[in-house]
């Protein structure tokens with residue numbers, strides 16, 4: 001009876017890691033998944049995470065079920081971190097926070113909430129966006145359409161297109177925004193542009209829906225990277241925000257994140273929270289505890305929090321260094337006069353190279369460089385030592 005099931009295609013991002021593993025070439029490079037590597041291209045466990053782990057072991061914590069909404073101490077610190085601990089919405093208990101299975105799981109809960117309580121409600125997503133967004137809304141049966149975002153001519157933001165599309169969307173749509181370090185383009189609106197985006201969203205009665213998976217990775221500062229979310233909240237708007245600790249704490253496999261819904265009253269927040277719990281219970285019952293304890297311990301302890309910030313700055317700094325070196329290598333080795341400065345303008349873990357699918361295929365088949373077919377490369381998976389090799393591959397793929 002399973003004979004009729006067809007083969008699913010490989011995942012556009014995680015499938016790249018599978019293909020990379022199967023390649024034995026010595027120069028192979030995995031720039032597909034957005035996962036931080038050391039200069040030696042090894043996975044990195046933050047020292048502060050190792051410390052928190054040790055403390056947890058010493059405490060001998062039990063393995064009882066968490067409540068459906070997750071670990072209370074985690075939910076508190078995660079909302080504080082995103083909105084700022086002294087934000088009035090927290091004091092007024094207007095935020096419904098539920099621990100989620102990292103970014104994806106948290107987005108999925110919000111998508112289910114939209115499907116259930118906003119029938120026909122549409123989500124607008126940026127073109128392009130992170131490969132999994134469309135899957136999440138498709139599976140949750142939430143209709144979506146795209147707003148213009150990336151302009152290939154300027155290799156920058158198509159701000160006018162973005163505004164026109166958000167204006168044209170049916171009133172009360174959910175506008176999915178990347179809080180910082182847009183994935184895959186690495187292009188963020190300026191603070192002035194964010195204000196205009198908020199004006200239009202407010203005028204149209206839309207609901208801003210943030211995916212913030214890189215807090216701390218764009219600028220190296222947790223507060224600065226949450227500025228977009230906080231600005232919308234400060235305007236008194238209702239806001240949805242999904243968080244992830246995969247990147248900024250390197251807790252990829254712990255599946256730790258949260259969904260926050262900022263409501264107009266504490267009553268509404270309590271009701272929204274109760275419904276998020278109702279959605280989570282038949283989906284996965286209750287979330288895993290270990291990552292939540294790690295985050296709660298680090299964010300809730302002044303000394304560990306300081307250490308975390310220093311390590312995040314170090315990681316963001318290493319990515320910045322390879323970005324600079326890649327730009328230098330591209331500029332000095334490419335004799336065509338092409339302007340590569342967009343590499344420097346982009347921020348966060350990624351660079352959006354503008355390579356088309358055939359050129360991406362060339363990167364992989366000829367150069368053994370693994371990347372997503374949208375032209376994105378993860379600079380977090382690049383070392384200074386490999387920049388020249390990568391630049392050669394990009395130049396070859398562009399011009400041939």
Ligand code: LMR
Pocket residue numbers: 013014032033034035130132183
């Ligand atoms: C990415 O964009 O590479 C990451 O967010 C990993 C993932 O889950 O796709």
